Amino acid sequence: MKRLWVPTTSADDWRRLLARPDCHWQPGRSAMALAKCWEAAHPEFPPEILRALETADEPRLARLRILAAVPEYQVDLPGGDRPSQTDVLVIATNEDGLVVIAVEGKVDEEFGPTIENKRKEASPGQMERLDFLHETLGLSQPAPGSTRYQLFHRTASAILVAQQFHASTAVMLVHSFSATSKWFEDFVAFTSLLASPVERNRVIRARTVSKPVLFLGWCTGDRSFATDALMSGG
Secondary structure (H helix, E strand, C coil): CCCCCCCCCCHHHHHHHCCCHHHHCCCCCHHHHHHHHHHHHCCCCCHHHHHHHHCCCCHHHCCCEEEEEEEEEEECCCCCCCCEEEEEEEEEEECCEEEEEEEEEECCCCCCCEHHHHHCCCCHHHHHHHHHHHHHCCCCCCCCCCCEHHHHHHHHHHHHHHHHCCCCEEEEEEEECCCCCCCHHHHHHHHHHHCCCCCECEEEECCCCCCCEEEEEEEECCCHHHHHHHHHCC
């Protein structure tokens, strides 16, 4: 992965960083909605993100300031042939220290294949990655086959980057622009493995990971960042 980054000037700068820009950079899709939302809020967090973080009632998540926010941040994982690509990787700080936040943007897109689908005909490298993800998330038993694989490697990415930056806190946060919170039930099924079931627009602490301290959350974004782009065609 690249270790050099260039500051953005607009949401359009995010497009070239996508793995499949012709497919993913479309009005009404999460990549464009997320870019427009975060660029509009710069240099602060989108307000709904801060409100969700504050629900944890944790000093380590209070009054966070962004030090860097990197679109399409790649995290190398054992096994497999591709890194995990986080939609927005945020390095933030407050009086308690550094916090790493891995943001997964969604409109109506699902969370990709299930664990069961990944296990079918998996190569030795892919099985190594699945085992690594379970270990990183503190899971002593194989996860149910119906849980979504993308949520495993996105959460593991938050943990690994927090360790690399010596941050004491990691957060995996879904930033959804869906009018109906589509696929929220899949997120609840995943968070139930690590913590109590999460509620919309709230952040909860995971019980299976202690170093770094891990939080999980779902945040509802301003729907206009998806609908305005759809109406204007870009």
